[in-house]
Amino acid sequence: MLFARRADWKATKPDNLHEPVTSTKGVKVHYTGTRFEPFLEVHALCAMRVKEIQREHMEGKGDSEIDYNLLVCRHGVVFEGRGWREQNAANGNRELNRAHHAVCAPTGSGGYTDVPEKMVRGIQDAIAYLRRHGAGWEIAGHRDGYATQCPGDLLYGHVLNGSLDPGVLWDGGNHIVRGGETLGRISVRYNVPSDYIILANPDDLDASGKVKDGMKLWIPARGVPLKGADPTPGDDATEFQPFPGAKWFHEEPSSPIITAMGERLVAEGCSEYAKGPGPQWSEADRASYAKWQRKLGYAGAKADGWPGETSWEQLRVPYVGQKPGDFEEFPGDAWFHDQPKSRIITAMGKRLVEEGCGHYSKGPGPQWTEADRHSYAVWQRKLGFNGSKADGWPGEYSWDRLQVPEDDD
Known part of the structure; x- marks a missing residue:
């Protein structure tokens, strides 16, 4: 499984310790229930979204920590929340929280409401991981036993049809390719996704997944974090948005870059938004950015809310795949x-x-x-x-x- 530990998404330290859990009946599945903006499909923003959920729970609700044990993004990466050892605060009350672990798939009630295949696989991985650490066989929705619409009809449909069950868990071991086997057949045999097998054998397999008779492969365990696998994206969708130039902001642009900037300002505690960030540059963006500049130590004319290159680089706005200017688009x-x-x-x-x-x-x-x-x-x-x-x-x-x-x- 692709696993992002708390340090990977820069989790805030909890306010206090939580009650431990050693075993549960199983897992309850949740969603965020809010609008999921299309620009958040960029994987570089997923850690930021998890960080924002933690902030909402700790600052908005007054909870001591993010409520969920685990979260799963659209790209199938499992993010460590409270982890498997601690009681969650998501299922409705203490009795429900102790009865089941809580896994959240941050899909929403607007914007992107679908449940992509990689997210389904990631939820399977999260459930497998929790089963290896004491969770029972039940897979339920938040609405089971509690009055709520969560996890939404689409995700709840997966709960009902059994597609979130990870099945029999392989514990890891070697496999010798024989008889013209394909990677797909090997994947089905061990119930381990093909790309996990590729990641576990970097010296023998490339992205094509072509195997040969006699090849010795390590088949990783299901529900166990892959060693050496980077849960962050590579050259195609990683790092941070280049500074668009000071003039660009004065033109009051409408762009996903502005939304991503606003999300980062919110995450840094510099929000002056009444309804939340959006793509259209506004005075709320400028006021929020001025707050960020003051946080960096600027004052007077240097904290006027108009982004400069230094403060922009320090804000670390995730790359959203768009840029201003008359430049060649990526040819592919x-x-x-x-x-x-x-x-x-x-x-x-x-x-x-x-x-x-x-x-x-x-x-x-x-x-x-x-x-x-x-x-x-x-x-x-x-x-x-x-x-x-x-x-x-x-x-x-x-x-x-x-x-x-x-x-x-």
């Missing part, structure tokens, strides 16, 4: 692997040279070459990537940070 991974000949490649090369990342003997040209790839790898390393994430093949995040001009005239 496959486009570069086709070794294109295009003015976009020339423009990209010129930007790499400007960033001090050029490894060209004669200068950039329109034909994609190994020199372009080597130069791009230097750029990726400059952004902090390494290993397979700095292989020279452009990803969306690093491309947007490069800001390749649309017109190279």
